[in-house]
Amino acid sequence: MVLQNYSTELRSLRTLIIDNYDSYTFNLLQLWPFTENVVVIRNDQFEWEQFKREVLPHFDNVIISPGPGRPEKDEDFGICRNIIQEASLPIFGVCLGHQGIAHLFGGKVVHAPQVMHGRLSEIYHHQENEENTLFAGIPSPFSAVRYHSLVASPESFPDSILVTAWCGEENEPNAQTIMGLQHRSKPIYGVQFHPESICTEYGKQMVLNFQRITMKWLQQRDAIFPRPEIPRQVLKHSVVSDVMTNWHMSEANPEYTVFAHRMTGLKLNSDLVFESMFARDEVAFWMDSARESDLQSISSFVGSGMENGSFTVRYYTESREIAISKPVDTEGLKKMQVVSKSVLSENTTFWDWASRLTNHFSRVSTKQWTEESTDLPVRLPFDFHCGLVGYFGYELKRESLPGYKTPPQALGRSKDLSQALPDATYIFANKVIAFDHKTDAIWLLCLVHSGPDASSFENLSPGVDMEECHSWMKSTESYLENLAHSSEITGSRQPFETLKKPRSKILPPGFASDLSEAGYIKAITRSIDNIREGETYEVCMTTQFRATLPYPLKTHEDFEGRGSLSESHFTPLDMYKLLRNNNPAPFSACFQFGDTDHTVMSSSPERFLRVSGQGLVEMKPIKGTISRAKEGCFCNPETVKNCSGACIKVEDERRATELENDIKERAENLMIVDLVRNDLNQICVPNSVHVPKLMHIESYETVHQLVTTIRGELRSTINAVDAVRACFPPGSMTGAPKLRTVQILDELEEYRPRGIYSGALGYISLSGAADFSVVIRTAVVENGQNVSVGAGGAITYLSNAEAEYDEVLLKVNSVIPR
Numbered sequence: 021m022v023l024q025n026y027s028t029e030l031r032s033l034r035t036l037i038i039d040n041y042d043s044y045t046f047n048l049l050q051l052w053p054f055t056e057n058v059v060v061i062r063n064d065q066f067e068w069e070q071f072k073r074e075v076l077p078h079f080d081n082v083i084i085s086p087g088p089g090r091p092e093k094d095e096d097f098g099i100c101r102n103i104i105q106e107a108s109l110p111i112f113g114v115c116l117g118h119q120g121i122a123h124l125f126g127g128k129v130v131h132a133p134q135v136m137h138g139r140l141s142e143i144y145h146h147q148e149n150e151e152n153t154l155f156a157g158i159p160s161p162f163s164a165v166r167y168h169s170l171v172a173s174p175e176s177f178p179d180s181i182l183v184t185a186w187c188g189e190e191n192e193p194n195a196q197t198i199m200g201l202q203h204r205s206k207p208i209y210g211v212q213f214h215p216e217s218i219c220t221e222y223g224k225q226m227v228l229n230f231q232r233i234t235m236k237w238l239q240q241r242d243a244i245f246p247r248p249e250i251p252r253q254v255l256k257h258s259v260v261s262d263v264m265t266n267w268h269m270s271e272a273n274p275e276y277t278v279f280a281h282r283m284t285g286l287k288l289n290s291d292l293v294f295e296s297m298f299a300r301d302e303v304a305f306w307m308d309s310a311r312e313s314d315l316q317s318i319s320s321f322v323g324s325g326m327e328n329g330s331f332t333v334r335y336y337t338e339s340r341e342i343a344i345s346k347p348v349d350t351e352g353l354k355k356m357q358v359v360s361k362s363v364l365s366e367n368t369t370f371w372d373w374a375s376r377l378t379n380h381f382s383r384v385s386t387k388q389w390t391e392e393s394t395d396l397p398v399r400l401p402f403d404f405h406c407g408l409v410g411y412f413g414y415e416l417k418r419e420s421l422p423g424y425k426t427p428p429q430a431l432g433r434s435k436d437l438s439q440a441l442p443d444a445t446y447i448f449a450n451k452v453i454a455f456d457h458k459t460d461a462i463w464l465l466c467l468v469h470s471g472p473d474a475s476s477f478e479n480l481s482p483g484v485d486m487e488e489c490h491s492w493m494k495s496t497e498s499y500l501e502n503l504a505h506s507s508e509i510t511g512s513r514q515p516f517e518t519l520k521k522p523r524s525k526i527l528p529p530g531f532a533s534d535l536s537e538a539g540y541i542k543a544i545t546r547s548i549d550n551i552r553e554g555e556t557y558e559v560c561m562t563t564q565f566r567a568t569l570p571y572p573l574k575t576h577e578d579f580e581g582r583g584s585l586s587e588s589h590f591t592p593l594d595m596y597k598l599l600r601n602n603n604p605a606p607f608s609a610c611f612q613f614g615d616t617d618h619t620v621m622s623s624s625p626e627r628f629l630r631v632s633g634q635g636l637v638e639m640k641p642i643k644g645t646i647s648r649a650k651e652g653c654f655c656n657p658e659t660v661k662n663c664s665g666a667c668i669k670v671e672d673e674r675r676a677t678e679l680e681n682d683i684k685e686r687a688e689n690l691m692i693v694d695l696v697r698n699d700l701n702q703i704c705v706p707n708s709v710h711v712p713k714l715m716h717i718e719s720y721e722t723v724h725q726l727v728t729t730i731r732g733e734l735r736s737t738i739n740a741v742d743a744v745r746a747c748f749p750p751g752s753m754t755g756a757p758k759l760r761t762v763q764i765l766d767e768l769e770e771y772r773p774r775g776i777y778s779g780a781l782g783y784i785s786l787s788g789a790a791d792f793s794v795v796i797r798t799a800v801v802e803n804g805q806n807v808s809v810g811a812g813g814a815i816t817y818l819s820n821a822e823a824e825y826d827e828v829l830l831k832v833n834s835v836i837p838r
Contacts, residue, residue, distance in 0.1 A: 035083060042087040042115075051223050082112070086117070111208045135552060143163070143187050154184065162221045167214055183198055199213055209233075276467060278385070279388070279493070323449045332356065335444040341364075342362050342363075360479070362478075374784075404789070405785050406465050413773075445613055452465040464496055608622060620781070627639065631791075641730075684819075687818070693714065714728050774810060778795060
């Protein structure tokens with residue numbers, strides 16, 4: 021094991037990683053068994069003179085990270101240029117860092133013979149048996165992942181640099197692309213491939229070799245071992261700590277308690293309960309595991325924002341305004357009313373605000389409710405114990421993505437704030453009905469405060485008193501028992517018939533996209549140009565499809581209807597039920613925000629991020645989709661005269677295998693997997709991030725998808741909101757490197773806001789847990805009449821523009837009812 025090879029002297033070495041705003045930099049941390057002496061600083065964090073004086077003397081070696089762009093550009097390479105030219109200590113450059121070494125010693129950086137992003141190559145070298153080299157103890161060849169479209173030119177390679185590794189190219193059998201280099205007299209090394217990728221072999225051995233090289237170099241200069249500690253004033257500059265709060269897992273908050281009551285034997289589903297109890301409410305939620313056969317679909321939750329002790333939070337990034345509404349009795353009816361508005365201070369983000377709110381009410385204990393006793397502990401089979409339910413829209417990237425600055429062209433693109441969709445909306449749900457799909461039990465949850473003196477957050481005191489809890493538990497229990505009895509007698513409302521027709525590549529009448537087909541294809545071409553120039557590896561291009569319906573959809577107040585989208589008695593709930601029946605998914609949801617007159621209807625198959633109550637985090641990016649064979653005949657008519665239908669299963673399995681082995685799709689998936697690992701490595705316990713399932717097939721109603729599972733353990737100073745912020749926006753909706761690609765997408769998508777689409781939807785529990793899906797396969801209805809559906813796809817160098825646009829149409833048609 022590499023761990024056993026780290027002596028006390030090696031472990032004391034102090035390593036500085038320079039981050040070139042790449043989305044894989046923090047994966048380098050996993051190449052060390054110990055990271056207490058590894059610091060990450062960005063390439064523009066210091067001016068060179070200050071850096072040389074205050075930071076560099078406290079380190080023994082430097083690693084220059086990958087990154088977008090070219091080493092010739094100061095805006096891309098920053099202080100890395102000065103480090104290579106002036107620093108006298110061992111340097112290890114990766115990808116962009118490797119190219120920078122070649123460039124600064126007189127070489128040229130040119131277009132690669134073949135663009136390689138997320139693809140593996142066999143790397144050859146001659147140093148397996150040579151001590152004090154980067155490849156010592158590593159066989160030749162070995163497999164490594166490449167993310168690059170530029171290379172150091174072999175025709176103009178400087179005499180002072182030695183080529184140490186190379187690979188062949190599929191499209192040029194005789195080519196030898198430079199994959200490794202070493203200065204002939206200085207301890208400077210570089211590799212073009214990515215040793216930190218999940219699929220690269222021997223990455224840890226390379227870092228161990230570099231550390232051994234460093235130790236020998238220091239010993240030759242009579243350095244003292246163990247090395248001195250890194251001063252605190254230097255450690256505080258490490259960007260690993262950017263998202264940390266002062267939150268620590270603590271004992272339960274004694275002023276708030278969630279009481280839970282378990283009901284069994286009722287043949288009720290979340291569909292019927294939501295429709296009968298909450299569909300007419302102005303603000304309501306249904307977090308719905310519509311695909312109950314899925315292992316991720318363990319529970320569903322329904323509730324209302326109109327309950328006593330509940331409130332709704334809205335936030336707009338452009339005005340930085342937070343608006344809080346509460347249900348107020350008006351002439352015998354409850355209506356949402358804005359009770360406070362505030363503007364965040366300059367150095368505060370909505371993430372900070374939500375994190376503080378979460379901290380204030382976190383770690384609430386859960387007890388069993390009975391009429392006789394309320395002091396028995398209970399263990400719930402799910403993590404949502406009341407709390408916040410809602411969404412973070414894509415534009416929250418403005419406050420989560422380090423280095424991002426909102427371009428002037430993007431400001432003012434939203435409608436007047438009185439009509440605009442909030443960039444984040446959350447209901448504080450203090451009464452919840454939960455459905456345990458494993459046992460068919462129904463749980464009633466109610467948040468109770470200790471009294472009028474219970475602590476509040478900005479004058480918000482959620483929950484109810486014990487008397488109201490008793491009343492709600494008994495009345496809800498009675499209502500559900502009666503509902504179950506009546507549904508057995510009359511039969512529950514029949515679900516919508518699932519559409520069987522194949523998904524069309526033609527939009528339904530009345531829908532138009534923000535980008536025309538020609539405009540979208542042009543944007544794909546520009547994306548590929550950016551990839552070719554080294555600006556990005558992958559671009560997740562999207563657009564919005566919009567329509568104004570001939571009739572306003574019925575509202576919660578006069579809810580009755582069913583029908584089709586063109587009929588006047590159709591409701592948003594009807595639209596959602598069509599969506600969930602046609603595309604059942606583990607992360608479906610329907611949110612009614614009547615106070616701002618918008619409804620969110622999602623049938624997402626993709627988990628963005630889940631945090632358990634114990635601080636374990638999981639992400640499940642999806643990249644790679646192929647339609648399923650559901651009906652028809654796939655037989656060869658020349659050999660089969662009477663089709664039995666067995667060919668459908670054979671064809672379906674063939675498509676799944678095709679997807680699993682597709683080079684382009686696997687490359688897309690790997691790029692996002694490494695990006696997600698990078699995000700988690702910033703917030704997780706060192707070396708806890710791991711990949712239990714890499715690129716496996718998950719099958720849904722209409723598609724097979726290529727899915728990876730990544731897990732880790734959150735640091736004790738990170739809460740659920742901090743975790744979401746560190747990983748937001750979802751990498752599967754941006755591409756990589758995240759920052760540069762988001763900047764490119766702003767321009768390609770003509771600075772239009774994506775809105776809720778591409779964001780994250782889910783809950784933040786009072787238990788400290790959270791679960792969010794990626795907002796895809798989602799429709800948003802505004803003002804009862806304006807429908808928008810976002811759709812897009814990942815663009816790589818291998819993408820075909822027309823095929824990519826066809827895939828977009830297939831995706832949007834899976835959401836839009838006809």
